């Protein structure tokens with residue numbers, strides 16, 4: 001659990017002052033005071049603060065602010081797409097079967113299965 005400063009706002013709301021460990025910026029998140037008590041007593045963050053968005057929950061868990069999250073996401077995506085580009089895969093030619101139209105009419109069923117569907121019929 002990260003360190004935060006609790007600032008009482010009113011009877012039901014507490015503001016948390018959280019300093020991001022990555023960029024040192026300070027952020028204020030308002031939370032439900034009862035939810036905060038539940039969280040400090042071991043409740044999961046999503047259960048204690050069901051109304052907070054993912055970024056705010058993440059700040060309470062790790063202290064990392066939305067900007068730093070986005071930065072990490074971008075780095076991850078950049079790496080991901082770099083890998084993707086390096087991989088040179090050969091485009092596979094689609095398999096096509098060319099049959100003259102009138103062949104259909106002269107083929108018997110067995111030939112049809114064998115030639116068009118690649119199946120062998122006993």
Ligand SMILES: [Zn+2]
Pocket residue numbers: 020021022023024025064065066067068069
């Ligand atoms: Zn940050």
